[in-house]
Amino acid sequence: xxxxxxxxxxxxxxxxxxxxxxxxxxxxxxxxSDYMVDRKSPDLLDDNHDTDEPKEYVGIYDxxxxxxxxxxxxxxxxxxxxxxxxxxGYTAVVPWDFRFIIGNFFNNLASPVDxxxxxxxxxxxxxxxxLSRFVINSTIGVFGFGDAAAEAFDIQPRNxxxxxxxxxxxxxxxxFLNWPFxxxxxxxxxVGFVADMQLHPYNYLDLxxxxxxAARSLEFINRLSLKGDSYEELKRISIDPxxxxxxxxxxxxxxxxxxxxxxxxx
Amino acid sequence: xxxxxxxxxxxxVLLIVFSPLEGLADSxxxxxxxxxxxxxxxxxxxxxxxxxxxxxxRRAKIMSSIKEGFDFREMSRRILxxxxxxISAQEQDQFTELMTKLxxxxxxxxxxxxxxQTIGYVGERVKGDRAQVSTxxxxxxxxxxxxxxxxxxxxxWMVYDINIEGVSLVRNYMEQFKxxxxxxxxxxxxxxxxxxxxSFAEGKAQG
Numbered sequence: 001x002x003x004x005x006x007x008x009x010x011x012x013x014x015x016x017x018x019x020x021x022x023x024x025x026x027x028x029x030x031x032x033s034d035y036m037v038d039r040k041s042p043d044l045l046d047d048n049h050d051t052d053e054p055k056e057y058v059g060i061y062d063x064x065x066x067x068x069x070x071x072x073x074x075x076x077x078x079x080x081x082x083x084x085x086x087x088x089g090y091t092a093v094v095p096w097d098f099r100f101i102i103g104n105f106f107n108n109l110a111s112p113v114d115x116x117x118x119x120x121x122x123x124x125x126x127x128x129x130x131l132s133r134f135v136i137n138s139t140i141g142v143f144g145f146g147d148a149a150a151e152a153f154d155i156q157p158r159n160x161x162x163x164x165x166x167x168x169x170x171x172x173x174x175x176f177l178n179w180p181f182x183x184x185x186x187x188x189x190x191v192g193f194v195a196d197m198q199l200h201p202y203n204y205l206d207l208x209x210x211x212x213x214a215a216r217s218l219e220f221i222n223r224l225s226l227k228g229d230s231y232e233e234l235k236r237i238s239i240d241p242x243x244x245x246x247x248x249x250x251x252x253x254x255x256x257x258x259x260x261x262x263x264x265x266x
Numbered sequence: 267x268x269x270x271x272x273x274x275x276x277x278x279v280l281l282i283v284f285s286p287l288e289g290l291a292d293s294x295x296x297x298x299x300x301x302x303x304x305x306x307x308x309x310x311x312x313x314x315x316x317x318x319x320x321x322x323x324r325r326a327k328i329m330s331s332i333k334e335g336f337d338f339r340e341m342s343r344r345i346l347x348x349x350x351x352x353i354s355a356q357e358q359d360q361f362t363e364l365m366t367k368l369x370x371x372x373x374x375x376x377x378x379x380x381x382x383q384t385i386g387y388v389g390e391r392v393k394g395d396r397a398q399v400s401t402x403x404x405x406x407x408x409x410x411x412x413x414x415x416x417x418x419x420x421x422x423w424m425v426y427d428i429n430i431e432g433v434s435l436v437r438n439y440m441e442q443f444k445x446x447x448x449x450x451x452x453x454x455x456x457x458x459x460x461x462x463x464x465s466f467a468e469g470k471a472q473g
Contacts, residue, residue, distance in 0.1 A: 034300060037386035041400035044413055044429050045393045057437075156409075237372040239462055240442045247441045248433045255432020 042259055060176050060250050068178035072242045075183055079231055083224060091225045099225050101145045106219045107157065108137050108144025113199045117160030121168045121260050126158040133157065160260075162199075163192025167257035176246060184249035295397035295416050295423040296390040302335030303385055310380040325374055337424035338366040340417055344426060345439045353452055361452075364459045371466035397423055 062068065091099070111134040118127040133149040141148040149155040166188050167173070174187030185193065197203075202212045238244035309315065309331055315324040342362040343350045350358065388400035388411075395418040403410045415427035415434075427436040446455045 034304065034385040034387055037388045037402050039388050039402065041388045041391070041398075041411070041413070042432075043391060044398050044415060044434075045391060045396055233376075238442060239439075239458055240445065243442045243445065244438055247438045251433045251437065252431055258432075 042255065060246060061174070062176040062246065064175060064177065068176065068246075069242055071178050071180045072245070074180050075178075076235075076241075078181070083221075086221055087224050090221050094225075099222055102218070102222045103226050104137070104141070104147050105144045106222065108134060108141070109201055112201060113162075113196045114158060114160050116199055117162055117165045117196075118158060120162075120165045121160060123158070123160065123260060126160070129155050129158050130160075161189075161192055162195040163189030163253070164257055164260060166192055167253070168260050173250070173253070176250065178242075178246070184245050186250070186253075189253065294390055295392065295414075296387060296399045298423045299335060299399050299414055299416070299425065300387070302331065305331045305334070306377075307380065307385070310377060311382060324378075325370070328374055328377060329370060335425055337417065337419055337426050338362055338369070340419060340424065340426040341365065341369075341436060344436045345443065347440055347444075349447055349452060357452065360456065364456065364463065367463050368459055371463060 094102075111130055115127055115130045115134070118124075118130055132153075133155050134144075136149040136153060136155070137144045137147060140146070140152070147157075150157065163185075171188055173189070177185050177187065177190060179185055179190070182193075202215065207215070234244060234248070235241045306328065309324070309327045314320070315327065339358075339362045342365040343358075345365065346353075346361060353361070383403055383405055386402040386404070386409075388402055390400070391398040397416045397418075399414045399416065401412050401414070403412050411431055413429040414425045415429060415436075416423040416425050418424075427434055429435070443455055446458055450458070
């Protein structure tokens with residue numbers, strides 16, 4: 001056999017190994033094709049919830065479960081009887097573009113919180129990004145209503161909160177808490193939440209408490225309207241929504257803190 | 267770098283031709299996941315399958331393309347934890363079937379909202395017989411990291427867990443089932459899942 005035949009044979013073999021089905025993009029002209037992203041990914045394989053191996057997983061400490069469940073039911077009623085109607089009305093009156101812009105404004109306003117916490121966590125690149133975003137969006141973005149930093153300069157949002165900062169410093173989450181109105185948290189994140197409130201510009205903008213409550217309510221409803229039906233979705237997919245929420249909240253916070261610890265070590 | 271000279275080409279060709287068949291099946295977890303997901307997005311965006319009148323056909327196609335790369339039995343085994351070993355083979359089959367139905371009910375509805383998002387592949391990680399493929403899905407200006415956790419089964423990598431922003435599907439259901447197993451045992455759990463599936467069938471699942 002000569003070289004040409006080898007090449008033909010190899011080509012045929014290669015074709016056989018390729019996926020026989022075309023990509024959605026080729027078939028229907030819409031984005032089904034995939035691509036590679038240059039980014040770090042966390043190692044999730046060290047947490048092996050296998051039946052054969054001993055578990056390294058640290059459980060959630062929830063001694064207040066009966067009380068937490070009472071508040072969970074309360075929040076559920078609050079959502080369906082109060083928040084959802086308000087959200088629906090708000091969504092109907094305010095178009096998506098406006099809600100998006102209002103969301104940008106509130107995010108920009110909270111920049112001091114993100115800045116201090118990213119700094120405290122030693123995420124200096126992120127702190128720099130927060131600062132750049134604040135400067136760009138407050139000027140070119142017109143008081144933070146636009147997100148020029150992300151759109152024109154490709155500086156994506158970075159966030160930091162004090163609960164996370166405490167976690168990065170090695171402070172444990174403590175008892176799991178499900179607050180009325182505020183939802184899932186724990187001792188550490190609740191302390192962090194109160195600390196972040198002190199850092200928020202509302203406190204040094206010379207607003208009275210009524211104005212702060214009004215601003216926070218608008219911020220909350222606006223965020224809820226952008227999030228879609230995530231709470232209802234969670235209820236739909238779970239057998240025990242309380243446990244599902246507790247688990248999702250805790251795992252999400254743990255992975256966030258773990259990823260920031262990794263940034264720290266770099 | 268991109269020009270391969272004649273000698274190299276021959277060596278390459280020889281390597282391909284004479285590599286043992288296992289060599290092909292041995293390709294990495296990411297290489298094996300990509301066609302599965304590409305096929306899934308192709309089915310999801312197929313205009314001839316859209317609409318309520320094609321619901322049954324569409325769901326069947328979605329499930330068959332998912333099953334090529336997802337191992338629902340392994341998923342069920344891990345969700346049940348140590349209880350898996352204490353139940354009979356028949357009960358294991360029953361649980362796997364119910365769990366597959368539950369995940370189908372729960373996630374296919376979500377998948378059907380697919381509107382052409384592309385999947386960005388970040389990378390893969392292999393540890394022994396387990397692997398992780400990390401992806402990034404862009405939705406509504408947000409980038410959501412989605413990780414597929416896989417195990418080697420029947421000579422290829424099969425997904426048994428999905429981890430979104432640190433939240434593991436297997437772990438979440440596992441914890442939900444733990445308290446039910448403690449108080450109502452395996453029989454009670456079966457009943458709870460059956461009821462949940464029934465609520466989907468009747469179209470009145472909460473939410």
